[in-house]
Amino acid sequence: MPQVKLSPRLEAVANLVDAKKRVADIGSDHAYLATYLVEQGKVAQAIVGEVAFGPLDNAKHTVATQGLGSQIDCRLADGLAAVSKEDGVETVVIAGMGGLLIKKILNDQKQLGPFSQLVLQPNTDQDAVRAWLVENGYAIVKEQMVEEGEHRYEIIVAEPGKQTLSADDLTFGPFLRKEQGHIFLQKWQHEQKRLQLVLDRLKEAGQVDNPKYHQVSEKVKKIQEVLSA
Known part of the structure; x- marks a missing residue:
């Protein structure tokens, strides 16, 4: 068998x-x-x-x-x-x-x-x-x-x-975010693009003062920060 x-x-x-x-x-x-x-x-x-x-x-x-x-x-x-x-x-x-x-x-x-x-x-x-x-x-x-x-x-x-664990460790993984392998980078680059589209749509709808806009914006900034570390 x-x-x-x-x-x-x-x-x-x-x-x-x-x-x-x-x-x-x-x-x-x-x-x-x-x-x-x-x-x-x-x-x-x-x-x-x-x-x-x-x-x-x-x-x-x-x-x-x-x-x-x-x-x-x-x-x-x-x-x-x-x-x-x-x-x-x-x-x-x-x-x-x-x-x-x-x-x-x-x-x-x-x-x-x-x-x-x-x-x-x-x-x-x-x-x-x-x-x-x-x-x-x-x-x-x-x-x-x-x-x-x-x-x-x-x-x-x-x-x-x-x-x-820090907040970043919880979100990105204590080992994964330090190693930043190609699959990790692909995942978070994709997520960054997805969230940026959400921001663009909220901006087009005049929702820049919406709490959701600020919440998503902070997520995008955090991803950028981690990827550039």
Whole structure:
């Protein structure tokens, strides 16, 4: 049976998972990530959590097809309710969701932690995820951006620890804004252009005194400041 191949986004997530850890993947997208990690010998055991029967059946099908039923346990549960302390999970992966949903999942079951490693890939509201980590005893230790098609994704890796982040760190990422790789630059240049169009339209409509105009203007200035640093 051919081994599972991952999309660039999920492969980047997989590469950031610590080796030989027991992993829980919450919202697994057909259990591809857990299957890949086991097939590559990076982890020995994995738990897959799905909130609905359809995705759960898809995950079970992948696991059964690859013959990994003894190593990957697919469970029907809401978020981290799929995991108990007795499972001994060390790494939790939550990828491909909105940042506010990731924050809610982590918050609902934070009594399970701290986990040795969190690998999070929020599609939106990355600042809210970073803020949650700092407020709940985690330190961001790595960040990576990956491009897939027209989309750019941020991956945040955190471990237990204390950390202080500035407003710029929360928005742009403490590692990403220092490294300023080409995907980072593309993302924020695109966002700057989008916000500038909003400003131009507000100006054309005579709305320069509108609070929204000033709010967007400040965002544009901040992006310019970070990109020119």
